[in-house]
Amino acid sequence: MSEGKAHITNYSTLAMVLGSLLVLTWATVSITSINLGPWSVTAALLIALLKATLVLLYFMHLKFDSKLLKISFTAVIVVFFLVILLTFFDYLFR
């Protein structure tokens, strides 16, 4: 990507992202006090996923990058998800 197109995100957006990350961190911690059984891991992972998405989109500028990069990145995540899913076809049904 050419240097001239470097995108500058304004401070209020960055502050909002930071705020959401802190709130989500608090959520991760506090959710451990509620007994959700096997779902507590799921909940923690979902929150982590949300946080990672925010970091990638804003702090790592994926939101402003070319379409090809977005597609390849999403593809990695999808493949990763499917691989985990299929692996659990073994572990959950043993």
Place this chain on the structure above:
Amino acid sequence: MGPQTYNSFFTVHGIIMIFVIVIPGLPAVFGNFFLPIMIGARDVIFPKLNLLSWYLYVLGILTVLTSLFTFGGAPDTGWTFYAPYSFKTTTNMFPAVLGAFILGFSSILTGLNFITTIHRMRAPGMKFSNMPLFVWSIYGTGWIQLFATPIVGITLMMVIAERFLHIGFFDPALGGDPVLYQHLFWIYSHPAVYIMILPAMGVISEIIPTFARKGIFGYNAIVASTMAIAVVGYFVWAHHMFTSGMSTTAQFTFSLLTFLVAIPSAIKVFNWVATLYKGSIRIEVPLIWALGFMFLFMIGGFTGLFLGSVATDVHVHNTSFVVAHFHYIIFGGMGSAFMAAAHYWLPKMYGRMYNKFWATVGWATFFIGFNVLYFPMFILGYQGMPRRYYDYLGQFHNLNVVSTIGSWILATGLIITIVNLIRGARNGPKAGMNPWEGRTLEWTVPSPPPPENFDVIPDLTSTSTAH
């Protein structure tokens, strides 16, 4: 030969052939040379990264080779490094595993380089919709290399960590799961089979139309099947583990997915045959190798379905049936495609033609020897001869002798072929710019191509060539 030596032999044979020869073979030799020319570029986009990939490759080979001669003796786990044995054996596992890890990096960098080159360096008018099929196959392969190889890298690191730090990933005594190792290993190593075979299919898709003197039948279907193999091939890995104690749900899921991935391969074979149909066929050495590829690949592919269905797999699992199937695909398939590519492009690479008579004799000897060597293994495996045993029962003796004789014939064929190619490259008659009347871009430059391929970057916007 004692049992320990035998174990080392099949292990080192596997590691070297898979990681050093077959995975990089076609992309590194012909991909590096012809990918830029075929899309009308002067070189790949990151030449220095390419060089780094080469250095890593050499370093990886040297690391694997150290495992043979240093203390502990050659590794004896099989090329799959299955846990828990791989972190318990006293043989030299560490260098072998580390070498495979380094070779993996080399493979990732090559894939990255090729994908970026295809996206950024195509000549004007060279669109994805008219790109040569060999380039498409390299493109699909690149994505597999990029997505799958890191997983085996991590897995091999986990084996090393397990061995030295006793973490408990795979060791049941520490709460680990050996089957997890098999999952992780095959998540890479099944797609790796497609890293091997996709470029081979790409070569065949170039050669068949050239010698049928006809456009390829179903260009879009071949492209779609290439990408379908790259995607679906990712989700079939556990068909290697039907007998490992996996859940039944996983067994039938992976069996179904395995049957699905056979469809795109069949589409390709259908399209190659349809291209030949009513073509103005010119029988030349590259075409003979390509036809041999189709024959051997089909036998390998169909026997793959025996292994992909759970019931028959339980019967033939870990017998020489598997050995025969795998060698039909990789040696008969990818090996034949490599030879087809060598006979197709050698006149371009060296500007000289080999002796066609001896090339044909070499092919015929190889083809006969190959079938005499590997076909008996299907029968032996079906009768229950296990693989990776240094001895066999008396009832298997006759077919094993046949197989051994086949290996001599095969070796003779390979020697004839290779010597003939080398002699042709050195002192064959001048081949000219386009000996096969090919229609892709590499045939528009002199043989051998000048250092930067093109004086002027070709412009294809007005023509409809390329495929």
